Amino acid sequence: KAKKSGRNHFEVYHKELDGNGEIIVLENYLRKAIERQEFVLYYQPQMDIKTKKIYAVEALLRWNQPDIGFISPLQFIPLAEETGLIIPISEWVLKQACQDLKILHQFDQQLKMGINISAVHFQQGDFVKKVSMITEKMNVHPRSIKLELTESTVMPNARQSIDKLVKLKQLGFKIAIDDFGTGFSSLSYLHKFPIDILKIDQSFIRNLSKYEGDAAIVTAIITMAHSLHLRVVAEGVETQKQYQFLEKQQCDFVQGYYVSKPMPLEELQVFLCEWNTYINT
Numbered sequence: 634k635a636k637k638s639g640r641n642h643f644e645v646y647h648k649e650l651d652g653n654g655e656i657i658v659l660e661n662y663l664r665k666a667i668e669r670q671e672f673v674l675y676y677q678p679q680m681d682i683k684t685k686k687i688y689a690v691e692a693l694l695r696w697n698q699p700d701i702g703f704i705s706p707l708q709f710i711p712l713a714e715e716t717g718l719i720i721p722i723s724e725w726v727l728k729q730a731c732q733d734l735k736i737l738h739q740f741d742q743q744l745k746m747g748i749n750i751s752a753v754h755f756q757q758g759d760f761v762k763k764v765s766m767i768t769e770k771m772n773v774h775p776r777s778i779k780l781e782l783t784e785s786t787v788m789p790n791a792r793q794s795i796d797k798l799v800k801l802k803q804l805g806f807k808i809a810i811d812d813f814g815t816g817f818s819s820l821s822y823l824h825k826f827p828i829d830i831l832k833i834d835q836s837f838i839r840n841l842s843k844y845e846g847d848a849a850i851v852t853a854i855i856t857m858a859h860s861l862h863l864r865v866v867a868e869g870v871e872t873q874k875q876y877q878f879l880e881k882q883q884c885d886f887v888q889g890y891y892v893s894k895p896m897p898l899e900e901l902q903v904f905l906c907e908w909n910t911y912i913n914t
């Protein structure tokens with residue numbers, strides 16, 4: 634039954650089982666993943682285009698299942714949401730990210746930590762209380778934490794979402810709308826939500842030089858966001874050409890392989906040291 638680890642084995646494994654078998658196997662593995670310490674957070678830097686400083690890092694969850702290998706969050710987050718396991722997993726992510734942020738604050742007091750919030754987690758009645766309890770217990774100020782939520786997380790139950798976001802903002806948390814542009818909400822509607830940052834989805838960045846339309850959309854999002862006093866992160870920036878376009882359009886931050894891939898904490902510490910030395914010389 635057990636398979637050797639390796640990136641491509643998950644696919645093979647998946648095909649061998651029929652019906653719902655693979656889901657059940659994966660669910661059982663997922664249940665044990667926290668206690669077995671199979672999760673790890675990788676961090677990807679976000680650079681301020683004006684100052685060239687690393688302004689924040691985004692925590693990205695990795696699951697290293699010993700029998701299967703690395704499983705992408707795109708594969709296990711939906712399962713975690715269906716089974717409710719997303720709640721303990723998300724709480725683990727919050728705690729671990731806070732713990733790691735304290736280490737990173739030794740390099741840079743201003744550094745922010747971006748954390749992805751699942752819709753299922755956000756829609757819990759006690760979400761605000763739980764999140765603020767964790768940051769308080771971990772002794773991290775909410776102003777250092779940037780919560781990343783998608784349009785599809787905040788749009789249903791808009792009234793309730795706004796109430797929660799207002800409370801989070803009052804506590805000091807920063808709010809970012811993730812994957813912006815993939816939903817169908819307009820900026821004119823979104824401005825009713827107390828948010829700080831828009832993250833332009835990587836699909837628009839990928840095709841910047843291919844489709845004129847995408848360049849126009851990116852430019853429009855940046856202009857409108859600025860007129861609403863929001864700051865803009867471009868995601869999935871891979872090339873110098875994309876970077877230069879975004880710089881010219883006065884985008885605020887970039888995230889993507891052009892700056893760095895996501896990396897484990899130890900590697901990030903080295904990266905930040907070298908980056909700071911580099912921009913200070």
Ligand code: C2E
Pocket residue numbers: 677692693694705706707710726749750751811812835868869870871888889890891895
């Ligand atoms: P996301 O929040 O949109 O995260 C960005 C994804 O793009 C990450 O994939 C990242 O590794 C990838 N990426 C970054 N730069 C580039 C680039 O230059 N080019 C390309 N092609 N890709 C780039 P990843 O780590 O596989 O995460 C996928 C998704 O899983 C995330 O999308 C997020 O929705 C979800 N996720 C990750 N960690 C967590 C978590 O802790 N909690 C929750 N609820 N969801 C998470």
Ligand code: CA
Pocket residue numbers: 691749781811
């Ligand atoms: Ca994100």
Ligand code: CA
Pocket residue numbers: 811812832834835868
């Ligand atoms: Ca995103």
Ligand code: CA
Pocket residue numbers: 812
């Ligand atoms: Ca995404």
